[in-house]
Amino acid sequence: MTKPVSTPVNNLEKIRKSLGRRNRSERLFRWYGRLAIFIGLAAVTVLFTDIVSKGHGAFRIAYLQLDVEYNQDLIGVDNLSDPKQLILANWQAVPKQALREQFPDVSGRSDKRKLYGLVSNGAGFDLKDRLLANPLLLGTQEKVWILADDDIDTYYKSWLDGEPYAARLSDKQVKWIGELHDQGKIRLQFNSNLFTRGDSREPEQAGIRGAVMGSLFTLLLTLMLSFPIGVAAAIYLEEFAPKNRWTDFIEVNINNLAAVPSIIFGLLGLAIFINFFHVPRSVPIVGGLVLTLMTLPTIIITSRASIKSVPPSIREAALGMGASKYQMVLHHVLPLALPGMLTGAIIGMAQALGESAPLLMIGMIAFIVDIPGGFSDPATVLPVQIFLWADSPERAFIEKTSAAIMVLLSFLIVMNTSAVWLRKRLERRW
Amino acid sequence: MQATNILILILGLGIFAFYLGRGRSLALAKPLGGIRHIHSLPSYYGAHVALWCALPSLLLLGLWMIFDDPLINSIVLKSLATGGMAIDASSESLLLNKITNLADGVLPRKGEEPALVVAADLMLRLQEISRWSLTALMMTLTLMGFGWSWSRISSTFRARPQVEKVMEKLLLSCACVAIFTTLGIVLSVLFESIQFFRSVPVDDFVFGLDWSPQTAIREDQVGSSGSFGAVPLFVGTLLISAVAMCIAVPVGLMSAIYLAEYASKSVRSFAKPALEVLAGIPTVVYGFFAALTVAPFLRDLGASFGLSVSSESALAAGGVMGVMIIPFISSLADDVITAVPQSMRDGSLAMGATKSETVRNVIIPAALPGIVGGIMLAVSRAIGETMIVVMAAGMAAKLTANPLDSVTTVTVQIVTLLTGDQEFDSPKTLAAFALGLMLFVVTLMLNIFALQIVKKYREQYD
Known part of the structure; x- marks a missing residue:
């Protein structure tokens, strides 16, 4: 028995023989990729057509x-x-x-x-x-x-x-x-009842006005609190924070909070705001506070990224002209970073608008017929209203729920496209 | 006066003070020959006065709002106790609630115990006193701050460094909100959990196989002693997460690979945002979709094969959750795959490997730590996901690994235990916080570990 000698011709033969198989597996791999993309896109399409076909009647x-x-x-x-x-x-x-x-x-x-x-x-x-x-x-x-x-x-x-x-x-x-x-x-x-009335046990009289107003008040408070605090925190961390353990600790905290399940924020709201500070249940104030804490990490992280993208030459020029560090930040860095920060804020608000799990914990799940007129009126929000209607046994509520989802999704689409538009419009490449 | 009115008043005074201080510095500068001859720009003098005006009283307002209610409550309770009423810890909150409602006029006073009515009046009076003394104190503080700062304005006064020092502290305190949030989360879940573990031993909770949190309201009620073995919940959570991962990981990973390595620019610019639409859809919408479309579909499909699929099957909830997580995995995987240096691809292709061989043997191994990190983040998200499972998964805690059966999860139980009427200190309510603690700890560990891996890997190629 002699061993087959490995010659260049022999190897070439082997490669040629395997080529068909290899090309087949290449094609197969490509098809897997296409299939994956197709599944993803199909999911988007099915979801939207399902919602629209269920809800357009409402x-x-x-x-x-x-x-x-x-x-x-x-x-x-x-x-x-x-x-x-x-x-x-x-x-x-x-x-x-x-x-x-x-x-x-x-x-x-x-x-x-x-x-x-x-x-x-x-x-x-x-x-x-x-x-x-x-x-x-x-x-x-x-x-x-x-x-x-x-x-x-x-x-x-x-x-x-x-x-x-x-x-x-x-x-x-x-x-x-x-x-x-x-x-x-x-x-x-x-x-028109759908848009002008509050919730009702009778499907034909139920509307989303109350929930939309509740969402509006809650989001307004969230924006008023989380944007200034988030921007201030981002400025501190990017421009002023000394490199020490405390700063590292803050950063680790922010990154972890960004990944904490939202329901945990609901527990926090229930234990701290409602049981400790005695903020009343079901009101936009407590909802706004909880959502503020939840969106802060998002806003801080995007604001930091947009501060980081301002080139150091701007800072050096300002300092060189004799500006103090605060003047440099307030007069030069902040205006240039603002579009990016606004984009981040809109994305954060879109997240907050779709969030419902933490709000269930703090009583915004209550059945409320009256349309809230302020921050301290009992209210519910649009996603929670959807949850409530989805749970209702009446068949007509299926249609209503889908219609409410369509309204919610169109709000989100408007917010997200305006964020994209803002970024494209105002973003500056250095 | 209402707290909001005071707030607005103080802010108004602050703005007023700003202009006064600025005007005074301008007046100072004039005889000296312009603002070049005073230390700081006029607006810094104004800001100094405004800060001294507003900050101390705002701090006072904050502290007052924290300690106001507990103090009044304890005084009212003490007066009741000296009036001869027996109060123990459990009736305390109930009693206080009643008194508050009486004081606010929510409950009618007619026919109530006279002692409670007296207490309600006392509470109203105390609240009145508190409001007025707060207003008076804040006004004094504002005026004192104003006077102090006003008297310091001079041409050599270093207003800017002082203002900037305060500003830095303010910025720092904003950054510390994140720490306080974490602290708040830890404290709130930990304290309630410790209370819970006083009545239910830890090992019963962590290793117990039976979950039925209904506790007896009356002594003689049948069959509801309440057992808090959380293993069925953990198993249910893991089952649903596993189903979700079975869908999200292959689809997400393959679409990331295809988009990064194969797709033309036009396909990429269309498919990537289209996939990211999935990430922007609120979870309540997925929940509705899972409960009303996917679950009935799977049930009918199963029935046509002679399988009995529960109408709240883990498959429906997990499948839809998987769809939700696809963009999460695909964008994270896309980041790490595009971060693999081009030279490695070129090297592999130059050796005669096909594109898929390059992907499988070079790129994936190189990107593996990042991908694993991304998958771990996705798992932590699946575990903490709430709305989909609340709407589409069941309530009954079953110990099963069959995805066609209905299971319940940790988050579902937290929601069901905490929505609706509840006593705050019953083990049933506290159990939700114990579950929250488990959830927080597990997701935190997953996140920290995953972030570490991702970070380490990024440094390697940067």
């Missing part, structure tokens, strides 16, 4: 046209300026009466209850508002579009789409809706 909502009579005796009001009468009045009687007139042959208790279920149980109060706006209407009759109940709304939309979902309706209600549709007395209108 921007329109079903209304019924009824002949309404503002009958004084029926309502129990003869003087619209008497607050006591307004409180005791039976507003819901108006749409009920109108429904009875629309379907005169309905009788029996349970049938009538089903009939009244066609309109939202807030319909009477909408009519009250209408009446208070035009007091002359009292005692007259008019055709009005009245908000339908959420089950009717869900059914009507699904019926228009050709896949009727009547699980929560009785056969009679389905028949009535058919009749109304044939007479052109039911239609979809723009759902």
